Amino acid sequence: MKIAHLVHLTESVPPGKYGGTERVVFHLTEELVRLGHDITLFASGDSTTSAKLVPMSERALKHTPLINRDAVMTHMLEYIWNVSHEFDMIHSHMDFVGFPLARRSAVPVITTIHGHLGAPELAQVYHEFWDIPLISISYSQRRPFPSNHWKANVYHGLPVDLYTFHSKGRGYLAFLGRISPEKSPDVAIRIAQRLGVPLFMAAKVDPVDRDYFEAQIAPLLSDPLIHFIGEITDVEKGDFLGNASAVLCPYRPEPFGLVVIEALACGTPVVTFRHGSFPEIIDHGCTGFLCLDEEEMTQAIRHIHEIDRQQCRTQFERRFTSARMATDYVKLYEQLLSETAIKRAA
């Protein structure tokens, strides 16, 4: 199939460092190319891909503080509108930005929603575009708009060999993410302190979170149990997660949560709260623990040796590889194409 993938231009594909959506789109498009599909990626010009790249900006827009960022997006959508007939299908990763194109395009457009849907200002645009076929990345993500036109749910996946299995944890807890209130790093610190177990924190601090870091987190880092190691590379991530006895993800609800499947890929059990997408990814008592509060989380860590690390890896291989993700999408593309053919024949 000949398929166009559209992404926001803020980040390159794959992203420089942080950027879940662009990482997933990278692995998905690589896998689709490997399966023999004709994939075109409309993305920033500094992207790297085995697909055909059509650069919609010279570089990722985060590197060029533009006054008229919307001008680049308006041009991009019109450009794609003009060439859309060259494709069998358009797969948008641009959220509501692509909805006007999706409504009017002669070619079927499918949109994977990558973000949270909780912000109140999203209500009008999601209600207006009730008919646009959407793909969720977890069932919990759909909650704010249960009646929109959800065609399927496709969990994210990562290449099966991106991280290797680590059969034994080395007695520390790991926290990976941004230092921001949504990630609740303070919860991870308090749990490590209550247990007297070392916590290694690999985390970036965005400028917007600098005040939060200084006021709420920095004062807690003097405890010799807590090791703040800053941002790490993808290569370092494997050992960082794989050598942990458990990965603590005390995050607020997320639409997916890539760190969770990264941990499982390494064989490391995950301890999270019982909300957002986490109950869909973690099997309680099998690949980690889903907890109601800090007290339960602390107890869960005490029982972490009961989790079979091989099971974590097996569940990752069964449910969260990019090969599985690509296969799911191909099925969906085929279904949409045959639905479109039936509609045209009718």
Place this chain on the structure above:
Amino acid sequence: MKIAHLVHLTESVPPGKYGGTERVVFHLTEELVRLGHDITLFASGDSTTSAKLVPMSERALKHTPLINRDAVMTHMLEYIWNVSHEFDMIHSHMDFVGFPLARRSAVPVITTIHGHLGAPELAQVYHEFWDIPLISISYSQRRPFPSNHWKANVYHGLPVDLYTFHSKGRGYLAFLGRISPEKSPDVAIRIAQRLGVPLFMAAKVDPVDRDYFEAQIAPLLSDPLIHFIGEITDVEKGDFLGNASAVLCPYRPEPFGLVVIEALACGTPVVTFRHGSFPEIIDHGCTGFLCLDEEEMTQAIRHIHEIDRQQCRTQFERRFTSARMATDYVKLYEQLLSETAIKRAA
């Protein structure tokens, strides 16, 4: 005629304080209603208008820091798309944001460009949408894209009775605007100092310009000739400008420059640089002086008594009232409607 006017939602119509576009749209739509047209204004819900108001957000978006500002705009454009058939004509003040609608709407869409066109990231979107009928607010504004589909030039206007004529200046120079590098307040200060004439500066300092103000301007304010009086209201503006012997507008090129016609409305001559829209608004030696550099500007002030203040007011009344602006637009609407009728008949 039944006409929809579309504005950005960042500011209300009229704007709280600063906001040239929203002030012009306010006066234009008021005038069109007065002329008996059926005007609908799609704007933020805290707008005030004699037209029918269709609120596209509860309040001006600048009051509500949203994560997904684009979601509100995407909804707005689709909403208008859905109701566009109810109007004879759509008049967009939303720049390139309305271009996709303009290209596909069954109803004619005319777009007044209110901003600068110099930013390099605008090139792609203006080249893509070469066919969209545009109105400039000065001929100089068109320079970056001379080959786009410019239908007409319509200078801004203000109500004839908004400011009253002041027959005599009281010996001071006035500077009105933001304190920012684009407005060159330092030039105004240096000229006043060279002449030994008092300068009154009515200017706001935006958070983004705070550093510039502290480093470049604040140190100059200790001079007893320089009177920094901060932000002033519209009511105060009449006497502030009207009692000045000259208004100094040493701004970088602007697409129009409302302060210039506000000054003329009060009868006060204007001294500017010979660039941007200024040579189209100021008659050199008649309503003010157009200068090449600071030296010429200083000389010009020495000759300011040669300008007949009555001429300034007369030129304002002849060229820059909102009644004239509305009449220009009505002619243009009629022309566009007849062109559309001819195209449909063909």
